[in-house]
Amino acid sequence: MALSRTPSPGGSGWFPVARSGDVGGTPLQVGAGDRPWVVVRLRPGGEVTALSPRCPHRLVPLTSARVVDGALECAGHGWRFLADGRCTAVPALGADAVPPPRADLSAPWAVEERDGWVWIAPERTLHHRPPRASPATTAEPVPDLPAPAGPVLTGLEPALAHAWHPVATTDQLVDGGWLAVRLLGRTWTLERRAGAVTAGPAPWGVREVSGVVWLAPEQPRGLDVPADEPAGRSAWLPPRRTRTPAAALLDAVLDPNRGGGAPVVPEVVLARGGFTGRWDDGARRVSVEVAAPFQLLRREELVDGTVRSLLLLVQPEDADSTRVHARVSVHGRPTRVELAAEVDRVERDLADLDRIPHGGPGLPLTPRDEVHVPADRLGLALRHALADLLVSARTIQEDDDVAAA
Numbered sequence: 001m002a003l004s005r006t007p008s009p010g011g012s013g014w015f016p017v018a019r020s021g022d023v024g025g026t027p028l029q030v031g032a033g034d035r036p037w038v039v040v041r042l043r044p045g046g047e048v049t050a051l052s053p054r055c056p057h058r059l060v061p062l063t064s065a066r067v068v069d070g071a072l073e074c075a076g077h078g079w080r081f082l083a084d085g086r087c088t089a090v091p092a093l094g095a096d097a098v099p100p101p102r103a104d105l106s107a108p109w110a111v112e113e114r115d116g117w118v119w120i121a122p123e124r125t126l127h128h129r130p131p132r133a134s135p136a137t138t139a140e141p142v143p144d145l146p147a148p149a150g151p152v153l154t155g156l157e158p159a160l161a162h163a164w165h166p167v168a169t170t171d172q173l174v175d176g177g178w179l180a181v182r183l184l185g186r187t188w189t190l191e192r193r194a195g196a197v198t199a200g201p202a203p204w205g206v207r208e209v210s211g212v213v214w215l216a217p218e219q220p221r222g223l224d225v226p227a228d229e230p231a232g233r234s235a236w237l238p239p240r241r242t243r244t245p246a247a248a249l250l251d252a253v254l255d256p257n258r259g260g261g262a263p264v265v266p267e268v269v270l271a272r273g274g275f276t277g278r279w280d281d282g283a284r285r286v287s288v289e290v291a292a293p294f295q296l297l298r299r300e301e302l303v304d305g306t307v308r309s310l311l312l313l314v315q316p317e318d319a320d321s322t323r324v325h326a327r328v329s330v331h332g333r334p335t336r337v338e339l340a341a342e343v344d345r346v347e348r349d350l351a352d353l354d355r356i357p358h359g360g361p362g363l364p365l366t367p368r369d370e371v372h373v374p375a376d377r378l379g380l381a382l383r384h385a386l387a388d389l390l391v392s393a394r395t396i397q398e399d400d401d402v403a404a405a
């Protein structure tokens with residue numbers, strides 16, 4: 001019998017969760033004691049391991065994890081977990097670092113195979129073995145994954161109406177033309193007449209800044225657009241749609257350790273309406289400027305003197321649809337070929353937006369709901385900025401309610 005390290009709350013007794021033959025090296029979500037678990041064999045033909053079903057870092061479901069060297073490796077950022085739930089590796093901390101205690105997964109009291117079934121006892125039970133299976137034995141129902149305790153910002157968050165959002169690039173709207181756009185689960189029609197852009201149904205505001213059409217459904221607190229640097233040559237990429245929620249997408253793009261390499265810890269300065277950050281990974285000096293909710297300007301200086309920047313503007317269309325507007329710039333006097341190469345590089349980087357592992361329909365805003373390490377400072381700053389935006393939007397709404405009373 002495989003005794004687990006950490007007792008956990010939940011139902012008592014033994015629960016049949018899956019047929020033995022269905023559990024292999026790919027994590028499978030099951031249910032026992034009204035709680036979800038993942039079961040997996042960390043060695044071919046070895047014992048079955050059961051663990052809590054979400055990575056504590058960014059709550060990514062561990063059904064997307066893979067088995068590596070006898071451990072379960074999360075698809076998010078490569079944290080590794082042993083059969084007892086202990087976290088043994090956090091790549092962003094470096095090879096010799098000790099993961100924080102909260103990084104551990106929980107495990108049930110016991111897991112055992114009997115009569116062709118995998119059984120889980122979530123907590124200590126008087127019966128040290130599961131009962132015999134019968135023809136009537138069926139797997140326990142699989143409960144939904146637990147939701148974070150605090151607020152979660154989705155692409156349909158009402159407070160996001162109190163902000164400016166990019167809805168099109170200027171060149172998408174020719175004079176005399178119109179364009180239907182989605183934002184926060186609603187459709188607006190943009191029209192351009194004699195150069196001026198209007199939107200219907202009438203939002204609080206619509207305007208053009210930095211080659212982008214912006215729309216604010218309700219009174220925003222200001223137009224927070226990162227200051228772009230038009231020096232050199234630049235080009236807009238074709239808008240790209242993804243199912244990754246807007247906040248999770250920006251969180252991933254802000255990860256300074258995305259793509260591997262030596263771990264870096266960014267410096268972060270919080271500012272009203274957003275934040276700035278910077279780091280140096282030896283090959284390049286990077287600075288980022290973020291305006292809440294979802295506007296990012298990233299500038300990179302390479303060791304060969306090349307300076308390039310990326311303006312990334314994220315449009316939350318629906319709960320499961322996000323549109324990304326991106327402009328790349330190469331500073332100085334680049335040739336067209338050099339600019340084309342940079343466009344190609346960024347397009348490849350953004351091509352896997354749909355494959356960003358994330359924890360659900362939105363971003364948890366309460367720091368205690370996730371486990372953060374120093375490399376996550378930009379992600380933490382994003383959560384603070386978005387939480388501030390929520391508070392600010394509610395204040396505007398309350399002021400409006402008072403004025404209307």
Ligand code: FES
Pocket residue numbers: 055056057058059060074075076077078079
């Ligand atoms: S390592 Fe699991 S979500 Fe980051």
